Amino acid sequence: MSFELCIRRKRQEPCWWVAVGPADATVRPCPAMGARLVSEKLRLETIMYDLVIRNGLVVDGSGEPGYAGDVAVSDGRIIEIGRISGRAQREIDAEGHVVTPGFIDGHTHLDAQMFWDSLGSSSCWQGVTTAVMGNCGFTLAPGSEEQRALVVRNLERAEDISGAAMEAGIKWNWTTFAEYLDVVDGLPKGINYAPQIGHSALRTFAMGEAAFERESNEAELEAMGRELNDALQAGAIGLSTSFSQGHNTSDDRPVASRLASWDEVKYLVMQMRNYRDRMFELAPSDVARFGEIEDRRRFHRKLFDLAQASGATATWGMLPLAAITAEELPLLERAAEAGVKMIGQSHSRGISLLYSFQTNTPYDWLPEWRDIRALPIPDQLAAMRNREIRHAMIESAKNATFGKIVGSDSPRAPDFSKLIVWNSPFPPNRVVQEVADERNCHPIETFIDLAMESNLNQYFYLPGMDWSTTELLRTMRHPQCVMTFSDAGAHVTQQDCSLQTHLLGYWVREQQEFTLEEAVRMITSAAAAAWGFHDRGVIRPGMVADINVIDPATIGPSLPVLREDLPTGAKRLESKATGILATVVSGQVFIERGAHTGALAGQLLRRREMN
Numbered sequence: 001m002s003f004e005l006c007i008r009r010k011r012q013e014p015c016w017w018v019a020v021g022p023a024d025a026t027v028r029p030c031p032a033m034g035a036r037l038v039s040e041k042l043r044l045e046t047i048m049y050d051l052v053i054r055n056g057l058v059v060d061g062s063g064e065p066g067y068a069g070d071v072a073v074s075d076g077r078i079i080e081i082g083r084i085s086g087r088a089q090r091e092i093d094a095e096g097h098v099v100t101p102g103f104i105d106g107h108t109h110l111d112a113q114m115f116w117d118s119l120g121s122s123s124c125w126q127g128v129t130t131a132v133m134g135n136c137g138f139t140l141a142p143g144s145e146e147q148r149a150l151v152v153r154n155l156e157r158a159e160d161i162s163g164a165a166m167e168a169g170i171k172w173n174w175t176t177f178a179e180y181l182d183v184v185d186g187l188p189k190g191i192n193y194a195p196q197i198g199h200s201a202l203r204t205f206a207m208g209e210a211a212f213e214r215e216s217n218e219a220e221l222e223a224m225g226r227e228l229n230d231a232l233q234a235g236a237i238g239l240s241t242s243f244s245q246g247h248n249t250s251d252d253r254p255v256a257s258r259l260a261s262w263d264e265v266k267y268l269v270m271q272m273r274n275y276r277d278r279m280f281e282l283a284p285s286d287v288a289r290f291g292e293i294e295d296r297r298r299f300h301r302k303l304f305d306l307a308q309a310s311g312a313t314a315t316w317g318m319l320p321l322a323a324i325t326a327e328e329l330p331l332l333e334r335a336a337e338a339g340v341k342m343i344g345q346s347h348s349r350g351i352s353l354l355y356s357f358q359t360n361t362p363y364d365w366l367p368e369w370r371d372i373r374a375l376p377i378p379d380q381l382a383a384m385r386n387r388e389i390r391h392a393m394i395e396s397a398k399n400a401t402f403g404k405i406v407g408s409d410s411p412r413a414p415d416f417s418k419l420i421v422w423n424s425p426f427p428p429n430r431v432v433q434e435v436a437d438e439r440n441c442h443p444i445e446t447f448i449d450l451a452m453e454s455n456l457n458q459y460f461y462l463p464g465m466d467w468s469t470t471e472l473l474r475t476m477r478h479p480q481c482v483m484t485f486s487d488a489g490a491h492v493t494q495q496d497c498s499l500q501t502h503l504l505g506y507w508v509r510e511q512q513e514f515t516l517e518e519a520v521r522m523i524t525s526a527a528a529a530a531w532g533f534h535d536r537g538v539i540r541p542g543m544v545a546d547i548n549v550i551d552p553a554t555i556g557p558s559l560p561v562l563r564e565d566l567p568t569g570a571k572r573l574e575s576k577a578t579g580i581l582a583t584v585v586s587g588q589v590f591i592e593r594g595a596h597t598g599a600l601a602g603q604l605l606r607r608r609e610m611n
């Protein structure tokens, strides 16, 4: 007997242990099934796999050079790599393609959407097979059905999904986080989800309305601590919170986590010291990001100490601005030297805002725009063809006084020299100012004209801040950063989430800033290591068979498309991609050439081990 192998010849059949001899094999039902031993001869050649991906270049996620090989999968796991002669139930010819691990996204907000969208769109179209959810303090649990409105108040604005849509789309049958995980477990899922518990929900659960008003008292804090421990024991992979001034309720109040004292945060994060591989995800405050240098350093010291004392991995989004990276990248380096776990989340394009007449424009709040914008699109177009109406819209926009920015979605005066006319997924695209100069028009007029010329289908893309490409590349290359700041599922009409395919199409193919091997590593094994997914992220025997088959010559994001498919028919943007031949989740072909195959083999990834 040289080795033992567990295969499942067909999904419906029992699992078999095969003790392999030189010419034949002794087969008995898997001991886990408790069946009695039986013997029979089985020739090795007859072993069938569930899936074999043939003739591809395997870029295995480790960063090592790719190699030609077939990949065989059975029972949801990769079991062999090399020249595979055995037959499989399903074969994919990957000639001319690259076989990579499924992409792992550590920063998504698919918490609400997963209840009505079993595919996990748009992440599923981007090759993402595992999504960490519950970021920035936002989760749907804990909270009883009576507390539902309070829990949802925290996240409806950040996710840009109305409370009404969530009401229609989510059957709320949990109170505790553990009960919620059981519900999520039972939902049909195309991709895998790893749950974090959100601080805002936790506060709302323990404090009710007061969560939005004040700091917690001792009894409330203990209640939060108990529920957090229960959640961690039930499999939550970590705790998330937000101090960001960008995170508000629909009535412009801070979300609950922003009312917490640092002592409260510390108490909660310290609960994770007894658990292995737990995450502390945070959206830093504006002071911690943009404030006085001393304030920022004070916050960094507190965060460092907390990560060190708790053993949890502190992680947050890296903004590619020199003033920020100059402080935060050295912080990550000091942490790494001291064995303290801190991970920066990098982005391949920089968080951005999208505008269009299909979704939002910066001027929708103006009286001259509001009534027109409330009309169906064809009627808006017809109204804007009226000279007087168009003139009134242009003049009011020119003279608009923008209020204080209270959230990432607050109207703000667009800088037309930066506002990109988004006609091609990759640069170069023209900016509105450039087109306006050419036409000898005011940029606001050009903004309206470009929209009208496309039957109001034109999208405009505004970098969230004054991103520097140098800093963007610095964060992408930094060994303590992982490319994962997609925010998929949040701001659903305001941004696109094609971070992974943008990396592979633009930075690898067009700009050659990264080798394909290095880029694949950044969105697979690097993310798996940082988030503690030890059974995925590389193409190796024994690993979970989450796999992408991609065409490096064509992979890239498609321009977003408007969908009105949220419950109640509300809008969202869908980002598809080109150049992905197939996405496999848990050994089943899930997406093939941009279409869902019907497979829904995604799982809830609980983390239960304790130290």
Ligand SMILES: [Zn+2]
Binding pocket: 107, 109, 135, 136, 487, 490
């Ligand atoms: Zn977030």
